[in-house]
Amino acid sequence: MNRRHGLYWLVAALAAALVAGSVAGEVVRRRSAAAFAASVAADARLRQALLDSEIARFRLLPQALADDRDVIAAARAEPGAVKRLNAKFETFANRIGASAIYLIGPDGFSVAASNWNRRESFSGRDYRFRRYYRDAMRSGGGAQFALGTVSHHPGLYLARKVAGSSVLVIKLDFDRIEAQWRTAGGETFVTNADGVILVTSRDAWRFAMTQPIDTAAQQAVAADIGAPGLKPRPYTIDREGLVRMDERRGALQLASSPPSRDGWQVNLAQPIRVAVTTPMRSAQVMAALLALLAVGAVWWLAQRNRRRRERTALLEAAVTERTAELRREMEERAALEHRAALLREELRLANRLATLGQVTASVAHETAQPVTAIRNYAASAGHLLDQGASGEVRENLSAIDRLAERIGVITAQLRGFARKGIAGEGGAGSVLLADGLDGARLLLKERLAAVRYETPDIPAGLLVRGDKVRIEQILVNLLQNATEALAGHPDPRITITLALEENVNEDEDEEGKAQAVCLVIADNGPGIAPEIAARLFTPFATSRAEGLGLGLVIAQDIAQEFGGSLRLLPDEAARGLMPGTGGAAFELRLRLA
Incomplete structure (x- = not known):
């Protein structure tokens, strides 16, 4: 009788395990399928956004x-x-x-x-x-x-x-995007408004139909694309809406993004065998084991009345703890997915803030020089006023007015940069090179007074391509860097040499005619360390604790915008310009207007 009773309990335990495993597996399967479908849909929308971004980059x-x-x-x-x-x-x-x-x-x-x-x-x-x-x-x-x-x-x-x-x-073309899609896994394809596949991670699917199209429309679409004809749909969709392919085992979850303004739609099919089946099997096994344990515990407690309450309490605690762990795992997974979405948004925000940060740093850097010059002129004007030199005071006030106007022009240009998002949209006119050098000397009057400053004779009427303020920006950055490098030097010297060059651009039609002017700004300071020189024209590269590392980057961008260039000459060239010293030499090329 006891043996038969034990057999009954064993059968009941197996039945309970089967029922619990089946129910738990179905519940987990549905939840996993819903979560996986949402994940595939989100991935499809993300790929649509990347595709739209790639097309928008070229549309204008x-x-x-x-x-x-x-x-x-x-x-x-x-x-x-x-x-x-x-x-x-x-x-x-x-x-x-x-x-x-x-x-x-x-x-x-x-x-x-x-x-x-x-x-x-x-x-x-x-x-x-x-x-x-x-x-x-x-x-x-x-x-x-x-x-x-x-x-x-x-x-x-x-x-x-x-x-x-x-x-x-x-x-x-979309070769790079298609390669990325193939690496990411699944099947990604883009359809037009007619449902014809245009861009795809599987080349054999290109120009295949995803929806019925009548014969006349097929011929019109194929002729417009330039293809010999349209292919039939390369996959089937079962009653549950899942994609089936002859060349792949198992079903795929299909998700489509909303169509773009051109009617293009990104479709993504991801295999669901691992994503859905594995959690379902795990839940079935876990539920079956829990059911077996529960039935076994009940049978064991039925045989041992003395320990029924104690064993029951332990079993309930074990079930509660395991259920809490499962709930925590599900909540952690949802939190991770939410965090991933937040991180993607934060990356996009960081990209925008980085651009605005560089504009802000540029405003501070480019206006610091005129403000310092204004303070120096104002202080000098006070001393001159005490001495009764009203004519020189008027000259200082006129210089202060020009510097204030320069600050307004600089901030207006940088505000335009922040609105437009790119440099170089203001266009280039022409400016007298002598005016650019005079403006830079005006800004750095006090600094240059402390060094031996040698400049060449600038031919009258020598026009270069650009505008006065930004040509001054280049020269001020180079001269200020030179004066700072010469701080404490016993015999500080800055030399500027000028030369006209021919045929710097192969597209020029006139041969033998000067096309550019080359300025070399050299000093006899300590020079530039090799580790700094290697990345001198990258943002925030500087050897000074108080420096921003933006001056040379901005100067090079301005020179290139006007069709010229800015580079650091090798040490041998610098020593040739300043014999017996180290120092640094920068070569500035500007197109003639």
Whole structure:
């Protein structure tokens, strides 16, 4: 009888384990499936945002290049313009990562292209059949995803009408994004408004349909893309909405992001075998074990009445503790997912704040010099006023007025930088080089008085490309750095030399004509340490505790914006300019206006 009774308990325990495992597995499966579906949907939206960001980076480029003088010159068939534009397109395409940049003339044939020197060059090709060309000619702009007729490589073509009846086109391919998607796992693909796959981590899926399209519409879409035809949907969807593929085992969870303004939609299919099945199996085993333990404990307590209350209390404590651990694990997982979302947002915020921080630091750095000069002039004016030198006082007040005006111009320029987000949008005029040197000498009058300062004779009427304030910024930064390096030197010297250079730009048509002026600012100070020189033109690189490390970065950016350059000369060159000393020498090249 006892043996039969024990068998009954064993059967009951197994049945309870099966029921508990089944129920717990189903509950966990549903929760895990819902959580996994939400995670896939969030990932799809994130990939959509990255794709939109990549396209937005190129969308305004045709408009920005529309006013380029070489583009306008090539569109007007000016002599030598096509050669310059080919080189410019090639450099620009390599710099921004564009697949191709080319200009289509009024007759529909390509005039210049970034791949002009390759076998598959776009130059001289007929593009009248392309929709983006017709749209640009009709409405001023066009966009089309199509298969390249020359490269046979798909991409997004962004077109803009320029210079009358010419069209500027930038081709953007998605090879890098597709490679990232393949590395991330799952199946990622982008569909257009017709449901046709354009961009995908699986090449075999390209130009496949994801929804029924009638025959006439299929032919129209294929012709527009430039594909021989559209492929059938490469996967199936079961009754539960899960994706099934012949080449992959198991089901995939499919999520789609909201369509963009162009009708593009990112779709992401992730395998759910590990993400959902593993927690379900674990829950089933755990629930079954708990059920077996519970039934065994009840049977054991039934046989041992004396210890029933004690064993029951222990069992309840064990179940409560385990349940609390499971709850904590679920809460920790939810907290981690929430924290990951917050970190992504904080990274985006940090990127924006970094830009504003550099602008703020630049304002402090660039206005510190005029403010110091104003204080010096004001102090000097007080002494001169006591001495009755009213004429010199007026000169000091006039200098203070000019410096205050300079501060206003600097802050206005930097406010424009903060609003626009990039430098160099103000354009470049022309300025007398002598005025730039005089302005820098005005700002650093007190500092330069403490050194032997030698400057060359500046030819009258020598104009350089730029504006007066920012040319002064470059010279003030270089001269101030030199005076600070010479602090405490027994014989401090700063020497500026000037030379005119020819043909610094291969695109110039006139040979033998001076195209640039080269200024070399040298001092006989201790020089620059090698570890600092290696990163001298990177933000916040400085050897002075009170320095910001932004002056040379800003100076180099200004010089490059005006078509020039700024660099540190090797030690041998510096010693040649200052024989018998160490010192540092900077070479500033400026384009002649």
